[in-house]
Amino acid sequence: MDGEVITSVGIDIGTSTSQVVFSHLFLKNTSGCFSIPHIAFVDKKLIYASQAHLTPFKTQTTLDDEALRRLVLSEYENAGLKPGDIDAGAVIVTGEAARKENAEMLLNSLSDIAGEFVVSTAGPDLEAIISGKGSGAQQISKARGICVINFDIGGGTTNIAAFDDGEITAKGSLDIGGRQIRVEDGRISYISKSAVKIAAAAGFYPELGEPADPDMLRGICRAMAEVLEQAAGVSPADDLLEEVRTAGSTFFAAPGNAKAVCFSGGVADCIHSTGGDPFRYGDIGPFLGEEIAGSRICSELTPLRGKETIRATVVGAGSYSTTVSGSTISHHGSVLPLKNLPVLKLDHFEQERCYGGDSEYLEEKIKWFLGQNDTTRMVLSMTGERSPSYARLKTLAQCVGEAMGEALPAEAPFLLALENDTAKALGQAIEMIAGPTRAVVCIDSVRTEQGDYIDLGRPIMDGMVIPVVIKTLAFG
Amino acid sequence: MTLKSTLLGRTYTFSSVKEVLAKANEQKSGDVLAGLAAESELERVAAKEALSRMTLNTLRENPAVPYEEDEVTRINQDALNETVYNGIKNWTVADFREWILDCDTEEKDLLRVSAGLTAEMIAAVTKLMSNLDLVYAASKMRVPARCNTTIGLPGTLSARLQPNHTTDNVDGITASVLEGLTYGCGDALIGLNPVNDAVSSVTEVLKRLDDIKNNYGIPTQICVLAHITTQIEAVRQGAPADLIFQSVAGSEKGNRAFGFSRETVIEAHELLRKHGTSAGPNVLYFETGQGSELSSESHHGSDQVTMEARCYAFCREFSPFLVNTVVGFIGPEYLYDSRQVVRAGLEDHFMGKLSGLPMGCDCCYTNHMMADQNDLENLSLLLASAGVNYIISVPASDDVMLNYQSNAYHDITAIRAALNLRPIREFELWLEKMGITENGRLSKHAGDPSFLLGKKA
Amino acid sequence: MDNSVIEQVVEAVLAELSRSEGVTVPEAPEIHEPEERDITSEAERAAVLVKNPVDAEAIARMKKYTNARVGVGRAGTRYNTQTLITLRADHAAARDAVFMDIDRELLDGIGLFAVESRCTTKDEFLTRPDLGRQLSDESVSVILEKCVKKPDIQIFAADGLSSTAIKANLPDLLPSLLDGLKNRSGISVGTPFFVKNGRVGLMDQVSELLEARVTCVLIGERPGLATAESMSAYIAYEARVGMEESRRTVISNIHRLGVPAVEAGAYLAGLLCSILKAKASGVGFRRDTGNEG
Numbered sequence A: 001m002d003g004e005v006i007t008s009v010g011i012d013i014g015t016s017t018s019q020v021v022f023s024h025l026f027l028k029n030t031s032g033c034f035s036i037p038h039i040a041f042v043d044k045k046l047i048y049a050s051q052a053h054l055t056p057f058k059t060q061t062t063l064d065d066e067a068l069r070r071l072v073l074s075e076y077e078n079a080g081l082k083p084g085d086i087d088a089g090a091v092i093v094t095g096e097a098a099r100k101e102n103a104e105m106l107l108n109s110l111s112d113i114a115g116e117f118v119v120s121t122a123g124p125d126l127e128a129i130i131s132g133k134g135s136g137a138q139q140i141s142k143a144r145g146i147c148v149i150n151f152d153i154g155g156g157t158t159n160i161a162a163f164d165d166g167e168i169t170a171k172g173s174l175d176i177g178g179r180q181i182r183v184e185d186g187r188i189s190y191i192s193k194s195a196v197k198i199a200a201a202a203g204f205y206p207e208l209g210e211p212a213d214p215d216m217l218r219g220i221c222r223a224m225a226e227v228l229e230q231a232a233g234v235s236p237a238d239d240l241l242e243e244v245r246t247a248g249s250t251f252f253a254a255p256g257n258a259k260a261v262c263f264s265g266g267v268a269d270c271i272h273s274t275g276g277d278p279f280r281y282g283d284i285g286p287f288l289g290e291e292i293a294g295s296r297i298c299s300e301l302t303p304l305r306g307k308e309t310i311r312a313t314v315v316g317a318g319s320y321s322t323t324v325s326g327s328t329i330s331h332h333g334s335v336l337p338l339k340n341l342p343v344l345k346l347d348h349f350e351q352e353r354c355y356g357g358d359s360e361y362l363e364e365k366i367k368w369f370l371g372q373n374d375t376t377r378m379v380l381s382m383t384g385e386r387s388p389s390y391a392r393l394k395t396l397a398q399c400v401g402e403a404m405g406e407a408l409p410a411e412a413p414f415l416l417a418l419e420n421d422t423a424k425a426l427g428q429a430i431e432m433i434a435g436p437t438r439a440v441v442c443i444d445s446v447r448t449e450q451g452d453y454i455d456l457g458r459p460i461m462d463g464m465v466i467p468v469v470i471k472t473l474a475f476g
Numbered sequence B: 001m002t003l004k005s006t007l008l009g010r011t012y013t014f015s016s017v018k019e020v021l022a023k024a025n026e027q028k029s030g031d032v033l034a035g036l037a038a039e040s041e042l043e044r045v046a047a048k049e050a051l052s053r054m055t056l057n058t059l060r061e062n063p064a065v066p067y068e069e070d071e072v073t074r075i076n077q078d079a080l081n082e083t084v085y086n087g088i089k090n091w092t093v094a095d096f097r098e099w100i101l102d103c104d105t106e107e108k109d110l111l112r113v114s115a116g117l118t119a120e121m122i123a124a125v126t127k128l129m130s131n132l133d134l135v136y137a138a139s140k141m142r143v144p145a146r147c148n149t150t151i152g153l154p155g156t157l158s159a160r161l162q163p164n165h166t167t168d169n170v171d172g173i174t175a176s177v178l179e180g181l182t183y184g185c186g187d188a189l190i191g192l193n194p195v196n197d198a199v200s201s202v203t204e205v206l207k208r209l210d211d212i213k214n215n216y217g218i219p220t221q222i223c224v225l226a227h228i229t230t231q232i233e234a235v236r237q238g239a240p241a242d243l244i245f246q247s248v249a250g251s252e253k254g255n256r257a258f259g260f261s262r263e264t265v266i267e268a269h270e271l272l273r274k275h276g277t278s279a280g281p282n283v284l285y286f287e288t289g290q291g292s293e294l295s296s297e298s299h300h301g302s303d304q305v306t307m308e309a310r311c312y313a314f315c316r317e318f319s320p321f322l323v324n325t326v327v328g329f330i331g332p333e334y335l336y337d338s339r340q341v342v343r344a345g346l347e348d349h350f351m352g353k354l355s356g357l358p359m360g361c362d363c364c365y366t367n368h369m370m371a372d373q374n375d376l377e378n379l380s381l382l383l384a385s386a387g388v389n390y391i392i393s394v395p396a397s398d399d400v401m402l403n404y405q406s407n408a409y410h411d412i413t414a415i416r417a418a419l420n421l422r423p424i425r426e427f428e429l430w431l432e433k434m435g436i437t438e439n440g441r442l443s444k445h446a447g448d449p450s451f452l453l454g455k456k457a
Numbered sequence C: 001m002d003n004s005v006i007e008q009v010v011e012a013v014l015a016e017l018s019r020s021e022g023v024t025v026p027e028a029p030e031i032h033e034p035e036e037r038d039i040t041s042e043a044e045r046a047a048v049l050v051k052n053p054v055d056a057e058a059i060a061r062m063k064k065y066t067n068a069r070v071g072v073g074r075a076g077t078r079y080n081t082q083t084l085i086t087l088r089a090d091h092a093a094a095r096d097a098v099f100m101d102i103d104r105e106l107l108d109g110i111g112l113f114a115v116e117s118r119c120t121t122k123d124e125f126l127t128r129p130d131l132g133r134q135l136s137d138e139s140v141s142v143i144l145e146k147c148v149k150k151p152d153i154q155i156f157a158a159d160g161l162s163s164t165a166i167k168a169n170l171p172d173l174l175p176s177l178l179d180g181l182k183n184r185s186g187i188s189v190g191t192p193f194f195v196k197n198g199r200v201g202l203m204d205q206v207s208e209l210l211e212a213r214v215t216c217v218l219i220g221e222r223p224g225l226a227t228a229e230s231m232s233a234y235i236a237y238e239a240r241v242g243m244e245e246s247r248r249t250v251i252s253n254i255h256r257l258g259v260p261a262v263e264a265g266a267y268l269a270g271l272l273c274s275i276l277k278a279k280a281s282g283v284g285f286r287r288d289t290g291n292e293g
Helices: A065-079 A095-099 A103-111 A124-134 A137-144 A193-201 A214-232 A239-243 A266-272 A285-293 A296-300 A312-320 A348-355 A359-373 A390-407 A423-434 B017-023 B029-033 B041-052 B056-061 B071-078 B082-088 B093-101 B107-114 B119-127 B131-139 B170-181 B199-216 B228-236 B252-257 B262-275 B304-316 B338-354 B373-385 B409-419 B425-434 C003-019 C042-046 C056-065 C081-099 C104-109 C122-127 C137-146 C163-182 C202-210 C261-278
Strands: A003-013 A017-029 A039-049 A088-093 A119-122 A147-153 A158-164 A167-174 A181-184 A187-191 A258-264 A302-305 A322-324 A338-345 A379-382 A414-418 A440-443 A453-456 A467-471 B004-007 B010-013 B158-161 B189-192 B222-224 B244-247 B284-288 B322-326 B359-362 B390-393 C113-116 C153-158 C193-196 C214-220 C231-237 C249-254
Touching: A003 A312, A017 A065, A017 A312, A039 A065, A039 A312, A039 A322, A065 A103, A088 A124, A088 A312, A088 A322, A088 A467, A124 A137, A124 A147, A124 A158, A124 A167, A124 A258, A124 A312, A137 A147, A137 A158, A137 A258, A147 A214, A147 A266, A147 A285, A147 A312, A158 A214, A167 A214, A181 A214, A187 A193, A193 A214, A193 A239, A214 A239, A214 A285, A214 A296, A258 A266, A266 A285, A285 A296, A338 A359, A338 A414, A348 A359, A348 A379, A348 A390, A359 A390, A379 A453, A390 A414, A390 A423, A390 C163, A390 C261, A414 A423, A423 A440, A423 C163, A423 C261, B004 B041, B010 B041, B017 B041, B017 B119, B017 B304, B029 C122, B041 B093, B041 B119, B056 B082, B056 B093, B056 B119, B071 B252, B071 B304, B082 B107, B093 B119, B093 B131, B119 B304, B119 B338, B131 B338, B131 B373, B158 B170, B158 B409, B170 B189, B170 B199, B170 C056, B189 B199, B199 B222, B199 B228, B222 B244, B228 B244, B228 B262, B244 B262, B262 B284, B284 B304, B304 B322, B304 B338, B322 B338, B322 B390, B338 B359, B338 B373, B359 B373, B373 B390, B373 B409, B373 C081, B390 B409, C042 C081, C081 C122, C081 C163, C104 C113, C104 C163, C113 C137, C137 C193, C137 C202, C153 C163, C153 C202, C163 C214, C163 C231, C163 C249, C163 C261, C202 C214, C202 C231, C214 C261, C231 C261, C249 C261
Parallel strands: A003 A088, A088 A119, A147 A258, A258 A302, A338 A379, A379 A414, A414 A440, B158 B189, B158 B390, B189 B222, B244 B284, B284 B322, B322 B359, B359 B390, C113 C193, C153 C193, C153 C214
Antiparallel strands: A003 A017, A017 A039, A147 A158, A158 A167, A181 A187, A322 A467, A338 A453, A453 A467, B004 B010, C214 C231, C231 C249
């Protein structure tokens, strides 16, 4: 088979707005006709993008999941698609919305209408990466071979990712955004905790219900922009930078070699075009945009306009969250798709033990991991050796087969994900040990980290590859 | 017609002109494989002796493949200048050799006579010439050609920059291009041999090469050496191309094995005239190489030098910008060792020039031949002395895609320095402007591909 | 001229030389203890050898995009010495791959018996491809005596243009391939063997001799400087002497840095079964996944 097109959905539910996009992802065998196949994405095309809807809330802090469901369904209709047409994609709940207590329920309620393989993903680090890909920062970084920092500045958070020559080198998130302070009828109607902190550090003490004083709000936004300067590494960092770090995010360690900066998220549009009624959105977004435009970030680094601004995250979710496995893999198609599988990642020493045949160690490790996660399903993951001898591969297969056989229930499939291209051989060797009744799925070209979750899709391209989504954090 | 000769008291007889031509060849493993080579050294010389007394007229009347059967023969015979031919037809091959070598015979004389020569006459005289004969005779002739720039003028040595990549990755290709430019290579062409012959992939590479050419304002031309029909389709779909390339053979059957005919080349020529990105008028690029006809069983019982000469007869019909022999790529069953490769390189260059072609050479060898980099360096130095228009250059001599070795980027700068040759003028000015050379010598930035990254024209 | 005159002249010349302007003698570099190194190692190959580059990181990145030898630096117009010797080492490895024979012990270790083509020397092998495509008469008898007839799948190996490739890959590929075929029930696999001085076309004679349905030869590729270890598999359904080359299915680039031997073995097991099922190979065979059953 020469090529295949899959349809992917991206749903982004943010603190202030929610969006739906549909993309076509083009897969092709990129190896020559004398080589073993290598399937890869060769092109991505946005086929439909909804407008940015205000995210429906039941109360100040609780999302309206029923209204959201209706919203998403109507966008499917607008795009002329049905949930069954969707092959891949991601629902992302971002910013403050993700911290709300009903987020998990919401994601579950969307998963069924968003297509069979669509999965729920969240976590500020992942959002940072996804928005940096969606904005085009990653592509610019790769095309020019430089380090680019992407700031995705939304309502509640600013997700930051650095790409050096296309490779992600730092990620993080700060509680800074355009809707950290809201204004209704000329009065302050909401102030977030982090906005209070930043304001106080700058000598401002805004109160709920008091008239919105443009000078004060501008001053607070200047203070916010200064925190972003610290994050970008163009100003020395102080305690505030750590205090406003988004819960659950990594500390963003600014790379020293950054050359350019790219902005996305709703506030990005206010950076690129200033002026107009400052309270047109009922928040401080326009002030924040203006202050960032005048900050050291834009004078010390080359500011670039992203390909996508407010849609960066949703486009990233729709087009960049899905990858494909290696093209020589081993699987029983019938057990797929499988979602939200916790990943047990073996480190270098543990991997070495397994290649050496220490199945008792691995069995204990798997049992412990299943207990920790309160589950009976998991993916065993390791980097794997690049070109092991067949004897070594068989020892590893023996070790994995025995350990998984002991630790997992009889009906549970053996699931393995390697980085190096040896999955077909390993899968074949494990099948010989596991016997014909056990389902074995062994894929490669997949890089995971401890704590990841993984989704394995239904095989595509005549069964040659499996779509894979790796999440750094999943609910539940 | 005399098809016999006597040496050391022994008489050797030959049954055909074809046999004399084949046996008069310097030894080549391909002729041995084809069963055409002389059986002893004396028989080889006896054939040379017989050939030396043969007239050009006899050679015209005995083409390697009959006129009725073969397009290449027809192209060659039909295009001949009869006035010139009538003036020389009674010369023996020995007369012809001595006239070429005569101190009073100049470039203009040689190129005028060229119009009255068939491939078989050119092959015949080549077989009587020593290596230094071939170098000296070729050095009399310069054949410039113009596409975006003019190459082949006296005092210049140009290079094709060949940035091949194992998967046609455009970033990897770019790395090799930038490296080559900083060694002063690429004034003849920046041209890639693709792995993937799909139109989409060829187009992507052409666009990248075009971007590099335009971004840096490089006075040169670009080409992706896919199959001619792929390139035609890519240009039709809007891909930028200065030149269209094809490998050619010395017989119609051989060209059919390569998947094209005269009509295909005419189509490509017309297409470039309308949609090409170059100024012209010379917009085609051909590659040849001794032995390719035997490998596709289309040699019609002729030796590989004669078939190679016929390639040039085909090429000159289309006034190409570049023609080069890929002299050591084919393997030891056709050219066994460095001796045979060096000889073939000198023969091909001379024959191409005498055919009125802007000749270049890919001085190369594979790892299963009895040759090494020293032999290749020798050949390129000999050819540069003979006035070759351009030679192929790759990063540090290693072509990672075609799995053979050619001249390194470094070699181009060394040969230019040793023989006091220069890149073409426009390109030399560009090198100075970019700071790669200073007053004609490599600057401290030469050889640093990162130096070009921040620079745009 | 007596000696004193000569001495005077020499002194005068030396004095003149020492006065002449523009002559610069490079300062002697500090002497370091020679370090342990292997210039053919991956780390050394990845090293940027350009002196005082504008952006060393950028060159290192370029080197990641291609295995072409960029960023190698120079000594005047020529290679620096490390590059020169690395090239010589890689060429030497390639030459050895072409000219060295496979050890008997290696073949014994993986249970293969050895036969020969009609070529009696490497020289003949290189210049007479026709003879490399035929088995010697004695080899025909040995094969007929030792091999299972009419197998569904017949596998054999040949040195081709790189014995190094066979040495590096066959011991891991062959068992992976045979195990992969064992996993698929109902398929008969012939007796594997090794052919010295063999070319691809020899598989046609083997196929006819043993009346195999699918024949697969594992053969060393012509070595490049990048690797001398690359092996290919050529596969044909009902191969016959004189058939079109386009009927062969080819899988190339099997080596440590390409497709690893064990993985290629597992892939080939699936591919051979697909070809057997499709009753076609080469252009007539639409490549499927080989990933299932």
